Amino acid sequence: MKRRWFFASILFILSASLTLALSSYCLPNSVTLRSLAEKRGIEIGAAVAIPPLKTDPIYQQLLANQFNTASVENVMKFEYLHPQPNTYTFEQADTLVNFAKSHNMKVHAHVLVWHIQLPKWLTEGKFSRDQLITILRDHIHKVVGYYKGKVQAWDVVNEALNDDGTLRNTIWLQGIGPDYIEMAFRWAREADPNVELYYNDYGADGLGPKSDAVYSLVKKLKAKQVPITGVGLQMHVGLGWAPPKGDVLANINRLGDLGLNVHISEMDVQTYDGPGTEEEKLQKAANLYADMMSACLSNRACKSFTVWGLTDKFSWLPGFTGKPQSPLLFDTNYRPKPAYYALIDVLQNK
Ligand code: 9MR
Secondary structure, three states: OHHHHHHHHHHHHHHHHHHHHHHOOOOOOOOOHHHHHHHHOOEEEEEEOHHHHHHOHHHHHHHHHHOOEEEEOOOOOHHHHOOEOOEOOOHHHHHHHHHHHHOOOEEEEEEEEOOOOOOHHHHOOOOOHHHHHHHHHHHHHHHHHHOOOOOOEEEEEEOOEOOOOOEOOOHHHHHHOOOHHHHHHHHHHHHOOOOEEEEEEOOOOOOOHHHHHHHHHHHHHHHOOOOOOEEEEOOEEEOOEOOOHHHHHHHHHHHHHOOOEEEEEEEEEEOOOOOOOHHHHHHHHHHHHHHHHHHHHOOOOEEEEEEOOOEHHHOOHHHHHOOOOOOOOEOOOOOEOHHHHHHHHHHHHO
16 A cells, blocks of 8 residues: 555655746756746745655745745744744744745745634633734734744735725724734734734725725835835636726835835636636636736836735635636646736746
8 A cells, every 4th residue: 555655656756846947848957936936036935845855856846946035925924823822833844934034035024913713712811902902013023033034924914905995893992992004014024023014905006995004004104114024916806806906006106106016926816707718818827827917017116016815726716716717827737827927928028
């Protein structure tokens, strides 16, 4: 039985390597997203899932060849790093940080303050305002301090706004009040004087009430000298609902004018809904990727472009939507898709 598994694994690795080699046959080996992005002076990133990073050599190879930044998809969230009041567990996140270091990649750490993926001791506990402040401050000091000098950036506050631009009613807003946002940035800066600090949100990529609210939030933070480096525009979009490129560029421009960096931080494209053959849909998704990369390249404030997953095999979207989706740059067999070639083309020619 063991022998059978051994031969099956060898066969899998050989066939996956062959697939990878054949599928990129039309590009010279030296032309990768990573090499082109480095020439253009921007970072190109993918959100990383830990199980395949630990066990799958093809996943590792693809990640290190094509990307120079790794975003941490899950394992730096509160419930992973701080599962009990006095217990911190860094092992899984360390796997990624060590991988990145040995492949000369940066790490975009995600996330310090969010309302999801919190441990039960926190969500079910009863805490006074002062206690909650102490909990959050200690968490941020400990975690940012632990990764000081090892990660390039932190998403400090994630998704603090509703679609209408009001503040989201989270455990942090209820327990601390609206000041939790600026407190979080200041605590992160105390723990690491050099790391980049981001506000990150979805549905605020183009123009509209939510992106206006993000703009006015970060403008106020800047005016109060809160240490914020930039804004992450998540860019979770779909074939029928994506902001026009011009709106994204206008948004990047106004954030850049505040002296902030912009990070296209979590791009993926839902492909299930909408007309057309599978091939046409993949091409439309490719066009969206090209548009957003081109918007990013149009303003030096946009320094980083990240896709939310390496391959469709591990995307969160099929599970979340309950529908088959083809959201990323590489398919479930790790073959590059039209979206990959579209990004290569934009990086090379536009
Ligand atoms: O991709 C992440 C998925 O594996 C988790 O189950 C999910 C939990 O809500 O979070 C996903 O990542 C989210 C990110 O942390 C913040 N922006 C939205 C992302 C997609 O939901």
